[in-house]
Amino acid sequence: MEHPENDPKYNGLNVNKGVVKPPSLNPYLKKRLRSNSYSVAEYVDGILSGDRVILSQAVTLVESSRPEHQEIAQTIIEQCLPHAGNAIRVGITGVPGAGKSTSIDVFGMHLLEKGHKLAVLAIDPSSERSKGSILGDKTRMEKLSMEKNAFIRPSPAAGSLGGVARKTRESIVLCEAAGFDYLFVETVGVGQSETAVQSMVDFFLLIQLAGTGDELQGIKRGIMEMADGIVINKADGDNIDKAKMAQRQLRNALHLYPLPESGWSPEVLTYSGYYNLGIVEVWDMIHRYIDLVKHNGFFERKRREQAKYWMFESINEQLRNGFYRDPEIAGLLATLEEEVLNSRKSSFVAAREALERYYQQGK
Ligand code: GDP
16 A cells, blocks of 8 residues: 555655565574584584684684583583694784784784784783773784684683683684694783783794883883893884884893893894884794794793693682682672671681682582
């Protein structure tokens, strides 16, 4: 039936008859939901054959805090482990604006041109507060994100630094099993996350800026002791002299540190991510380091130490989660908190009471 408002007296107003109603569920979404229910074997086969879509979904499971997802994720990781461990893992840190994403883009393209496959992961524990991380964001790595041999993943967003870092550590296993032979772990050089990154990478690269009047910023936070290489970015145009001066200052500062256990004296280089200058030299440094530590045994020793570190981290996290997520304990803690706040009970007595209750449950 024609709509009454189509009467010619309603000039210029025309109401259409209507269109076929679209399906209530997006058909593409349906496909995704179905594919989320892969079996463990399908996940593992997909990962081992280098399927980036399946890899990405498996990483989502690793990041999920739902127990049923965690259970599948852990089985997948276990089956991928024998195929992992073969990548060169590089941690990349620097304050916001230092040029991490620009540099990762060019460092990454350099590797891809040589026939390598690169995965970029990130650790940003603040991303939960800021609702979504910018680290490891594809849109910041314009060239890499178009490449099929690159896999880019932003930071897992949930939980404590330890939790976020553990998820990234586990995702490394999956990426390596999928055949990525280079791995970057990106982090913002402003907090505690460097320690976590250091405990999962082979080489730790600190990106610095010259001319900010704060060249020795890394020293204060102890980040410089962790760095195997310091690279001063934006050594281009008017900035070259400043970058060279910062290089000299940093080299002098590093002389004050004792030689690290690796037997490698951290180097300071200048480069320009934007203008693609000095990139080959940065990679040359990283490869010289890897050659040295593989030769002197430090590479293997550090990886074993890292494995031990993550075992204890996982135990700690699971103990903590088990305890705090227990509904009975949560109730008891609320009461104890009141008592401690009102000085009716000492913190230590309250803590012991809560733990004893937990252990009495036979957990
Ligand atoms: P991030 O926050 O550490 O990831 O830094 P970005 O990679 O987003 O870079 C911050 C800004 O510095 C951007 O405007 C870049 O274009 C600029 N930038 C990055 N690398 C260089 C460089 O080598 N030279 C110059 N002149 N600018 C750069």
